[in-house]
Amino acid sequence: MASVAEVEVVVAHNERTVLRVGDMFLKVDADEARGALEAEAMALAPLPTPDVLWREPHVLALAAVHGAPLARLGQPSTASPTAWSAAGEAVRALHDAPPPPWPGRSLDDLATRLDDECAWLVTNRVLPTDVVTRGRRVAEEALRPRPPVFAHGDLQADHVFVDGDRITGVLDWSEAGPGDALFDLASLTFGHGERLGDVVAGYGADVDLDGVRAWWCWRSLVAIHWLTEHGFDPFAPGCEVDVLRSQV
Template structure:
């Protein structure tokens, strides 16, 4: 689910919008209702399980039918968007950190997230493919790949959201009002969530960790920033997005390198 149409200040509640659509999944907004349509019923079932288990604010499940899940709009506004300054205060970022810690300490869902072996294989493939483009300089690509491999160490699995982009987190002042899009939730690395939340917003990492608490390896958070950036650049470029926009994936890699 995209955050933009979830903002109450946007389009009228009576219209319809295609939020995202690709071969396997689509999300539609009809007024205040989001319809998630998936070709694999197992994906819907896993998302429902995650929403019901998560001890944090989530969208209300309105109904579920074969291959379709209906969710209510969550209140509040997005924590921010990649490439733009966050409108939320430091206290809101800290509150999000505390909520994410609560999620990571909760009993885990049944689904296993992507294995480190799979991530490493994808990373190798993307780095190889990027050498055949002019999207990144050889120096930035090489350094980014080196940093990224620092993330690929085993860790104790937690209840991981799996796609904790800052525009999937909604706040009202310094209160977290909802976390959306649980389609990638499963057992996984806590630092992947923290990195996804703060990528492109390094200035708020301290705020998040103030709420999250200790025991966080900041170098591995940065390594996951590199992983996410390298895995996303070609897809973004091929689907009409600009990974070289200010604050976006290429900027992240340049700052790390």
């Protein structure tokens, strides 16, 4: 009897489920518009992306890409400095491309989210008030007007796949749109700050490092609530709380 591919649950929560069946990934999204945007963003991006096999309402089928993630949050990266520099070069190519035609997230919305999440952290005593206050002070530096670029919007290191020193694919484009270049650089190096120099070397431009670190704090503060409610642990070594404390 021929072998049957197993169904692997990659991610599962009440907003999105990702399944792997052989060399195909099925992304089931509660928000149909998010799947449509992801497919369009991949078509526009000047980077290697997964092939779209088919799309139906709420479901996007993607081909697997070769290689392995550049890194995973909370784990040491085994990728070479050259691979990290290649990731920086790829991000620069994306940022040099024309921004997509849909609107990005406004600074007012980002500031409101920071306010709300900091209030939740303090009210529920998730973190000491002084840590939240100092982290918020740093994070507010990220919320400065900057020229929008074609931003990935969720460029975590485990969304960038490499084979040796070569970028083979960039995944998860559902947050793509006009945005701050520093946010992408911060997302890529989040929890792997020691690799920031390699990424900047590949990016090949002056980078506001304080702005990157400010986005590290912003992401830490706004993510903790969602993560705890969806079964993830932001207090795990090397994850959101550790990143926040390292900056404050």
